[in-house]
Amino acid sequence: MTRIWSEPFEAEQWNRFELRIEGPQDGNPYKEVVLSAEFQFGHRIIKVDGFYDGEGQYVIRFMPDYIGSWSFITSSSTAQLDGLQGTLICTAPTSADNHGPVKVDQIYHFSYADGTPFYPVGTTAYAWNHQGEKLEQQTLRSLSKAPFNKIRMCVFPKHYDYNAAEPEQFAFAGSLQQGFNWEAFNPDFWRRLETQLDQLQLLGIEADLILFHPYDRWGFSRMAAESDDYYLRYALARLASFRNIWWSLANEYDLLFEKKMTDWDRFFRIIQEHDPYQHLRSIHNWHNPEIHYRSNLHWYDHGKPWVTHASIQHADLNFVTEWRELYRKPIVIDECRYEGNLNHGWGNLTAERMAQCFWEGMAQGGYVTHGETYLHPEGIIWWSHGGELHGSSAEPIAFLRSIMEQGPRLDTSRINFKWDASAGGVEGEYYLIYFGASRPAFRDLTLPEGAKFRIDLIDTWAMSISPLDGEFAGACKVPLPGIPYQALRISKI
Amino acid sequence: MTRIWSEPFEAEQWNRFELRIEGPQDGNPYKEVVLSAEFQFGHRIIKVDGFYDGEGQYVIRFMPDYIGSWSFITSSSTAQLDGLQGTLICTAPTSADNHGPVKVDQIYHFSYADGTPFYPVGTTAYAWNHQGEKLEQQTLRSLSKAPFNKIRMCVFPKHYDYNAAEPEQFAFAGSLQQGFNWEAFNPDFWRRLETQLDQLQLLGIEADLILFHPYDRWGFSRMAAESDDYYLRYALARLASFRNIWWSLANEYDLLFEKKMTDWDRFFRIIQEHDPYQHLRSIHNWHNPEIHYRSNLHWYDHGKPWVTHASIQHADLNFVTEWRELYRKPIVIDECRYEGNLNHGWGNLTAERMAQCFWEGMAQGGYVTHGETYLHPEGIIWWSHGGELHGSSAEPIAFLRSIMEQGPRLDTSRINFKWDASAGGVEGEYYLIYFGASRPAFRDLTLPEGAKFRIDLIDTWAMSISPLDGEFAGACKVPLPGIPYQALRISKI
Structure with missing residues (x-):
């Protein structure tokens, strides 16, 4: 018997369509009930996995990516959930x-699905x-109120210094005191996380959702492989x-010492196989200060095909050009130390x-992520807890974001001078040259x-843009104020 | 026939003894007359080469290194200069x-011949x-008036930007206009250089004398191999x-593109064979900004046995520890960019x-060299011309020198934190931890x-030393002011 919803459902392109169905509650529905659906648009079929949300739900x-009429049909190990058909407009x-979602664009950059460029200006508030x-x-x-359009969160x-409080809920059912049931989830936790993701979306913020991390007293960093995979699928x-x-x-x-490289490969493949929309995928390394100043020893190979962009922890931004050339993917420096006094x-x-x-990082055609770690009387530190921003970098970062959004996507440029400048541009059209703490007089x-x-002279710290007099061509001498944090923006007339 | 000076000569230990003898002026005495002498102290014989100083001189x-009575005898291809004997007290x-001269000491450091530690605090005034x-x-x-005890000079x-003036004299006979005689020297030039070396010595400054360099319009950087060797011997x-x-x-x-690695090897060996005193020997690399942030690609191998210490150009001092471990020799960063606004x-x-x-550099047990490049109305820039110092780093460098001279020789220490600190010390006795531009609150x-x-808190920029209250032992929390350029000096009581 085939059950059909007579009325079509509606959803906006790239919004979330949700089908909620009553089903069995006995046994362990998380584990025992298999549910999926196929959404079809013309000859194109997208298979999505369903999940159990507790209480028989x-x-x-499904996130439709084409405007028009989609049909769908469910499949399930449970007859009650199987073969249900409907239409989604x-x-x-x-x-x-x-x-729409963000995708890789022009090899080193990002755009939304509708083609609007996306320049990631990330921040970090892990927990x-x-x-x-x-x-x-x-x-x-x-x-x-901040300039950030991406947040790293777990x-x-x-569990770490300044992170001793016990959360109210967890992804898995259970608690530290009572232990966790590695075969059942806590839907309340997930619904809360989903609300948070939606709140971020309303703010125009991409959630760079961290699936595993080592700072753990609960056991989530050292689950058995089947629990890892089970969690990922959910x-x-x-x-x-x-x-x-x-x-x-x-x-x-x-720093997840119990996992092997093959585990990470498997996680990537699970995500690649079960994310119908192929959201961006990355993995972020520790930064061993003993080998701090070498470029990429001991990293996961970002060149592997399932890695969409390199998510790098490194304190030296001068490597961005090298990493671009090495991986030929977007380079996102997701940790380069944080503003603060920790x-x-x-x-x-x-x-x-x-x-x-x-x-x-950005003048070389890479992207950089912010974090903030000021000591706080109650131990509320942005890097982990969120709360309030107490630092002074967000405003100049907002200024940089506006400059990026006014200009083209940058490639590392050979026009300039790695001695004292990071430079990028579009050859023949546009150059951005940043002098950092160096301060040439011309x-x-x-x-x-x-x-x-x-040519505009940009004081990146004072956040001012001053057009230089005249036009410039060929070999030319450009005056500079001889103070740190200056940049030149050079645009073809 | 043996000629003997009946009266003994006298010279202080490590001073220069000079024997001046009349001889033939015909032909090319620089090339045609071979002259040397053997100085003997007990069973120890030191052979030194003589030279022609022009006008039949x-x-x-000889620089005697032992107190006592030395005998000497000359050898020459010219009878007039051969077999001359005398005594030097x-x-x-x-x-x-x-x-005395400076030697390598304790693998990574330097001492004078009498055992007094020498901490090189160099500057650069090439010309x-x-x-x-x-x-x-x-x-x-x-x-x-400056803190520098070593100077790099050529x-x-x-010949380079800001270096267009024509010098009065050259090492070789001749001029740019008339050409140079590659088989004859200009003794006036050399005497003037020697006066300069003695003037430096009176100021307690070691002359890090650069024998070849690429910035050239006269031809000295592309002489024939025999001229190179001839010049070195002279x-x-x-x-x-x-x-x-x-x-x-x-x-x-x-950047001396016409020379091969084997040429540099040969130069080292010539110096090793013909410097009776085995003064310090090094070679200094260019710093290709394209590969700026890698550690030591394309360098001369400082591990070769005739290299006494590594003389490195590199902008990133964080490599000092790695280079120490690689070469097991003193590491002198002889160029790490210069203070200025060039x-x-x-x-x-x-x-x-x-x-x-x-x-x-110094907190890791290395040594660093200063240079200054401020634009100047008459183009007189310390880095090349000398003149006056216009910058602000000499005073804090003097302050650092005094701290180094008060403490022991430093080895890179594992006590601390390459993330934000360079640290050295003597294990269990003494530590110097420098936080640079980072600014932990504790x-x-x-x-x-x-x-x-x-523990002393050192403000390296304000040049103040503030003892912290109390004694410290084991695991302890050390308060810090949360501003850049602080250091800790930790001394066993």
Whole structure:
């Protein structure tokens, strides 16, 4: 017997369509009931996994990517859930903010699905979503005023210095005291996470969701392989339909000492096979300070085909060009130390240096992620808890973001001078040259022949843009103020 | 027939003894007359080469290293100069400033021959000795007030931006207009250079004398191999007896494109064979900004046995520890960019950064060299011409020198935190931890068990030393002011 919903459903393109069906509650439905659906548009079929949401509720979610009429049919090991058919009318986005999910574009860059360029300007608040309602709301208010359009955050809670509080809920059923049931999830936790993801989406923020990390007192970092995979499949079924999700396999994967490289390969393949939308996938390394200044020893190979972009922890942004050439993928420096005054060495950059990291990375055609680690009387530190931003780099980062969004995608440029400048551009058209803490009094440039250029002097710290007098062509001498944190923006007239 | 000086000569230990003899002027005495002498002390014989000083004057120089009575006898292809015998009484130094030449000591460090530690605090004025009397005197006055005890300087003049003036004299006979005689020298030039070396010695400054370099319009960088060797032998015969000389085979050897690695090997061996005193020998690389952030690609192998210490150009002092472990020799960063505001990328560091380079290198048990490149209305720039110092790093460098001279020789220490600190010390006894531009609000230290320590907080930029209250032992929390450029000096009580 085939059950058919007579009325078609509706969903906007790239929004989440959710089908909620009653089903059996006996046994362990998470494990025992297999559910999926096929959504068909013309000859194109997308298979999505369903999941059990507790209390006899089974859910199928789908993010339609084409406008028009889709048909669907469920499959299940349980007759009650099997063979259910319906129609989904996918309509055009009604919100100007709905550009679809972010994809790799032009090899080294990102765009939304509708073609709008996306310049990731990330921040880091690993466990903001485990802090309880009050602090979480404060974090969202802070994010609404900040320039960040990507946030790194963890499914599992964080155990570390300044992170001793016990969260209320966990991805798995159970607690630290009572133990966890590695075969059952806690739907309340997941629904709360989903609300948080939607709140981020309303703010235009991509969730760089970290699936595993080593800072753990609960056992989530050392589950058996079948639990890892079981968890991944559940997360994929619940979350893949969120258009603002990116899969970050790990924060500091190489500190998860019980996992092998083949485990990470398997996780990537599971995600690749079960995410119908092929959201961005990456993995983030630890940064061993003993080998701090070499470029990429001991990393997961970002060249593997299932890695969509390199998510790198490294304190030296000068490697961005090398990594671009090595991986030929977008380079996102997801950790380059944080602005703050923390006792830990990775957490006491000046604001000037944090902003400098952004400029150095981005002028080379890479992307950089912010974090903040100021000591706080109640131990609420943005890097992990969210809360309020206390630093001074967010404003110059916002200024940089506006400059990036005004210009073209940057490639590393040979026009300039790695001695004291990070430079990128579009050959013959546009150059951005950033001098960092160096402070030349002038610079001799050799601009491409046959064109005239105008040049803006940008004080990246004072956040001012001053057009230089005249037009520039060929070999020319460009005056500079001889103070740190200056940049030149050179545009073909 | 043997001629004997009946009266013994006298010279202080490590001073220069000079024997001046009349001889033939016909032909090309530089080339045609071979002259040497053997100085004997007990069973020990030191052979030194003589040289022709023009106008029929032949000279033998010797730096005695043992107190007592030395005999000597000359050998020559010319009968007139052959078999001359005499006695040299070597007396104890009368000047407290005469500690002898500098040697490698304790693998990674330097001492004078009398055992006094020498901590190189170098500066760079490549062509100060080619600028004419007035500017040269100004340079010497500047040096007399500066903290530097080593200077990098070239035998050959410099052709480069800001270096267009024609010198008065050259090592070889001739001029740019008339051409050079590659078989004859200009003794006036050499005597002037020797006066300069003696003036430096009076100021307690070691002359890191650069024998070849690429910045050339005269042809000195592309002489035939026999001219290279001929010049080296002449320089060795004249200058080896100067106790403050170090042989730097090149500034940026790898920009001398016509020379091969085997040429540099040969030069090292010539110096090794013909310098009776085995002064320090090194070779200095260019720093290709394209491969800027890798550690030592394309370098001359400082591990070769004739290299006494590594003379490195590199902008990243964090490699010092790696180079120490690689070469097991003293590491001298003889160029890490210069304080100034020059258009060139290697010449526009802030003074803070120049001082930071010194601290980063020295806290790891390496040594660092200063340079200064401020634009100047008459184009007189310390880095090349000498003159006056206009920067602000010399004073904090002097402060660092005093701290180094108060403490023991440093080895890279594992006590700390490459993330944000360069740290060195003597295990269990003494530690110097430098935080650079990072600014932790406190630091947890684990000091060795069984001992108590006192800790000084050093503001390396404000040049203040503040003892912290109390004694420290074992695991302890050390308060810090949360501002850049702080260091801790930890001394066993």
